[in-house]
Amino acid sequence: MTRNKKSMIDLRSDTVTRPSEAMRKAMYNAEVGDDVFKEDPTVNKLEQYAAELLGKEAALYVSSGVMGNQICLNVLTNPGDEVICERDAHIFNYESGSPAALSGIQLFPIEGNYGVITPEQVEPIIRPTSAYYMPRTKVIEVENTHNRGGGTIWPIENIVALKNLAKKYNLFYHLDGARIWNASVATGISVKEYASHFDSISCCLSKGLGAPVGSIIAGTKDFIKEAFRVRKAWGGGMRQVGILAAAGLYALQNNIERLKEDHEKAKYLAERINANPNLEIDMKTVQTNILLFHPKTISVDEGLKRCKEKGLLVSVGKIDLIRAITHLDVSFEEVKKAADIIDEVFV
Numbered sequence: 001m002t003r004n005k006k007s008m009i010d011l012r013s014d015t016v017t018r019p020s021e022a023m024r025k026a027m028y029n030a031e032v033g034d035d036v037f038k039e040d041p042t043v044n045k046l047e048q049y050a051a052e053l054l055g056k057e058a059a060l061y062v063s064s065g066v067m068g069n070q071i072c073l074n075v076l077t078n079p080g081d082e083v084i085c086e087r088d089a090h091i092f093n094y095e096s097g098s099p100a101a102l103s104g105i106q107l108f109p110i111e112g113n114y115g116v117i118t119p120e121q122v123e124p125i126i127r128p129t130s131a132y133y134m135p136r137t138k139v140i141e142v143e144n145t146h147n148r149g150g151g152t153i154w155p156i157e158n159i160v161a162l163k164n165l166a167k168k169y170n171l172f173y174h175l176d177g178a179r180i181w182n183a184s185v186a187t188g189i190s191v192k193e194y195a196s197h198f199d200s201i202s203c204c205l206s207k208g209l210g211a212p213v214g215s216i217i218a219g220t221k222d223f224i225k226e227a228f229r230v231r232k233a234w235g236g237g238m239r240q241v242g243i244l245a246a247a248g249l250y251a252l253q254n255n256i257e258r259l260k261e262d263h264e265k266a267k268y269l270a271e272r273i274n275a276n277p278n279l280e281i282d283m284k285t286v287q288t289n290i291l292l293f294h295p296k297t298i299s300v301d302e303g304l305k306r307c308k309e310k311g312l313l314v315s316v317g318k319i320d321l322i323r324a325i326t327h328l329d330v331s332f333e334e335v336k337k338a339a340d341i342i343d344e345v346f347v
């Protein structure tokens, strides 16, 4: 067994998962070639598999979720353009100002409800094309599931309604689907159906799906051709990267359906948190694998410190909120233990 031992129950993120033995075997056995020449058979297989799964003409393997989102935005815009997104969106809060730094574009964030924004909110802020002195609205962005919203799922009607608005104004529609797999197993709506509404989609292999590295972006052939160029320009052209792509392919083929277990673990933990009078959790947000809860008696930092002393790692969600995320490297038994530790800490 090659996996390193763990001593803590780590619920800081679903990115902390380590490749399983079977995944490592797939990596070991991967056929490789130079992917910058498009000659890595495993990367080609992963991209083809992902494109079919997402129902798009083509897909591209990229190093991370941030790179995926940023390449998509770069391809869809020109410097000076504007992208409308929700205020808690990952692209606005956690991507190091890359829209401005890498693409010369600005974001127009608006406050959503559990991460969801509506056409009624978006339509009035679309810039009139006649106003040459204003930025040009070019993209509407959606994040599903919504990380800072607490793993919340965008209702499909909202996705469709905003798509229709985007169409009406000739705007592109981008999905940050880092955890689209979680939305899909929770609702029963296929990832293909979700992706069908968007021009571009970025989705992570390295979160709940358990691959060590990588994301997929998908769209039309022309879109991916341009994305391939941008990936290279940004130093993202990797060579015999089939070794990593094999883990991504394994993840897509084996680890999607099991996300349901992570949702069950999250639900159990949420119910335990909800039963603790010293904690506050909005049960409406408990939809997938992310939990956000407020400690009433001690600060978030103190809560994190005391949990850590007892063997549990959790992280800061938003101001005044602790975040816990379930994933495939934490068993149901460990989640029960985590709930016990939380009850011991927040008394």
Ligand SMILES: Cc1ncc(COP(=O)(O)O)c(C=O)c1O
Pocket (backbone or CB within 6 Å): 063, 064, 065, 066, 067, 069, 090, 143, 145, 146, 147, 176, 178, 179, 204, 206, 215
């Ligand atoms: C919604 C969302 N989008 C994008 C990303 C970025 O992914 P990465 O950390 O692989 O760059 C994350 C990471 O947590 C995320 O939660």
